[in-house]
Amino acid sequence: xxxxxxxxxxxxxxxxxxxxxxxxxxxxxxxxxxxxxxxxxxxxxxxxxxxxxxxxxxxxxxxxxxxxxxxxxxxxxxxxxxxxxxxxxxxxxxxxxxxxxxxxxxxxxxxxxxxxxxxxxxxxxxxxxxxxxxxxxxxxxxxxxxxxxxxxxxxxxxxxxxxxxxxxxxxxxxxxxxxxxxxxxxxxxxxxxxxxxxxxxxxxxxxxxxxxxxxxxxxxxxxxxxxxxxxxxxxxxxxxxxxxxxxxxxxxxxxxxxxxxxxxxxxxxxxxxxxxxxxxxxxxxxxxxxxxxxxxxxxxxxxxxxxxxxxxxxxxxxxxxxxxxxxxxxxxxxxxxxxxxxxxxxxxxxxxxxxxxxxxxxxxxxxxxxxxxxxxxxxxxxxxxxxxxxxxxxxxxxxxxxxxxxxxxxxxxxxxxxxxxx
Ligand code: RFL
Numbered sequence: 001x002x003x004x005x006x007x008x009x010x011x012x013x014x015x016x017x018x019x020x021x022x023x024x025x026x027x028x029x030x031x032x033x034x035x036x037x038x039x040x041x042x043x044x045x046x047x048x049x050x051x052x053x054x055x056x057x058x059x060x061x062x063x064x065x066x067x068x069x070x071x072x073x074x075x076x077x078x079x080x081x082x083x084x085x086x087x088x089x090x091x092x093x094x095x096x097x098x099x100x101x102x103x104x105x106x107x108x109x110x111x112x113x114x115x116x117x118x119x120x121x122x123x124x125x126x127x128x129x130x131x132x133x134x135x136x137x138x139x140x141x142x143x144x145x146x147x148x149x150x151x152x153x154x155x156x157x158x159x160x161x162x163x164x165x166x167x168x169x170x171x172x173x174x175x176x177x178x179x180x181x182x183x184x185x186x187x188x189x190x191x192x193x194x195x196x197x198x199x200x201x202x203x204x205x206x207x208x209x210x211x212x213x214x215x216x217x218x219x220x221x222x223x224x225x226x227x228x229x230x231x232x233x234x235x236x237x238x239x240x241x242x243x244x245x246x247x248x249x250x251x252x253x254x255x256x257x258x259x260x261x262x263x264x265x266x267x268x269x270x271x272x273x274x275x276x277x278x279x280x281x282x283x284x285x286x287x288x289x290x291x292x293x294x295x296x297x298x299x300x301x302x303x304x305x306x307x308x309x310x311x312x313x314x315x316x317x318x319x320x321x322x323x324x325x326x327x328x329x330x331x332x333x334x335x336x337x338x339x340x341x342x343x344x345x346x347x348x349x350x351x352x353x354x355x356x357x358x359x360x361x362x363x364x365x366x367x368x369x370x371x372x373x374x375x376x377x378x379x380x381x382x383x384x385x386x387x388x389x390x391x392x393x394x395x396x397x398x399x400x401x402x403x404x405x406x407x408x409x410x411x412x413x414x415x416x417x418x419x420x421x422x
Contacts, residue, residue, distance in 0.1 A: 029053050032163075033189055034190040038329050047344070069127060096124065131329075211298040223246055233382075300322050302370060305359040315331065379398055
């Protein structure tokens with residue numbers, strides 16, 4: 001996309017010489033960060049602590065950012081990064097260690113104490129909105145610059161040494177206003193539908209996989225029903241259980257692709273969860289009001305390379321992972337740390353090596369996480385549709401995989417490393 005096309009996207013007039021008019025300059029920063037999710041806020045905090053001039057531009061308002069419930073399982077490496085940079089105070093107070101998962105299927109159930117088996121340690125359960133609130137508070141208290149309700153529309157001149165970000169802000173009464181932030185670097189931490197991805201020129205490859213599986217992601221105001229992550233493999237489809245807090249539990253229910261989510265009444269949801277999780281055999285589910293539901297088509301993608309000139313992709317903007325293996329937020333934090341170190345090396349010490357290696361380093365972690373997450377998807381889901389030969393073959397393979405996992409120590413160690421490692 002050319003500069004003039006992007007400017008038109010932003011609703012601005014384009015003058016004869018290709019420059020844009022009607023856009024006011026809002027400011028400059030060495031690093032302009034798009035998005036105040038885990039990736040953008042870890043990056044912002046780390047840069048600020050190193051004295052690098054940066055600004056975070058966030059489309060939503062503060063209340064929205066602080067209440068968006070998503071991830072919950074933080075890997076040991078994520079906790080290490082947050083602790084090392086003094087960002088783990090809330091996590092230390094409110095996080096709960098978690099180390100066991102339980103698989104249920106027609107062949108019975110077994111538990112895996114992955115936290116004590118593998119080299120990667122245990123998870124810490126801490127809701128993502130709490131983590132984001134901590135990171136936000138820390139950043140603002142330290143004097144960080146952050147513009148809420150400021151949507152990045154396009155990144156211009158990513159190939160040059162002075163990229164800029166065209167933004168649209170809501171100036172009361174729904175009146176929009178276009179502005180522009182200029183920087184030395186732009187960090188695209190604005191998720192899979194953000195401006196960073198949209199602004200990439202041709203030449204960036206998007207590896208993409210639609211797993212053909214759809215989940216109803218549910219948040220229930222109900223205490224956890226078991227003291228483990230629960231994965232239930234069932235011919236009717238997958239069901240999952242993940243504790244969030246002592247009063248809130250996340251459940252997942254595989255549903256038919258394209259089916260309306262509101263066809264699922266609360267009663268039907270709980271009955272189906274109980275059936276697939278074999279509650280009659282292993283204990284009842286603790287029911288409560290469903291306070292959030294979202295339809296999630298399981299998709300994965302990876303962009304390559306993760307750098308285009310002065311523009312870097314971080315977190316979900318770089319790669320989307322299906323939530324089956326709880327990796328997305330953990331990768332986002334890891335990539336933010338890698339990028340922060342590289343930016344400090346370049347901007348404070350004149351050493352651009354880390355920036356040159358950023359994409360390759362992150363892609364190594366991303367593909368390992370994608371591979372594990374893909375393995376989990378194959379393990380947990382029956383192909384949708386009638387039980388034909390192919391489906392039966394897939395199901396028999398999944399049973400065999402589960403049996404190997406139940407009985408082989410080597411396999412359990414591999415699982416533990418992949419499950420918590422990033
Ligand atoms: P985020 O969190 O999406 O934040 C992006 C931010 O950018 C803003 N934004 C823009 N700002 C300015 N201009 C624009 N044009 C913008 N467009 C967007 C957004 O408002 C937002 O504030 O991306 P980030 O920082 O890369 O973090 C990624 C994680 O949020 C994500 O990977 C995880 O939530 C994935 N995930 C899980 N990951 C884990 O590691 N462990 C888990 O247990 C886990 N559970 C989950 C999950 C994702 C789920 N969903 C969303 C399907 C459970 C679920 C249900």
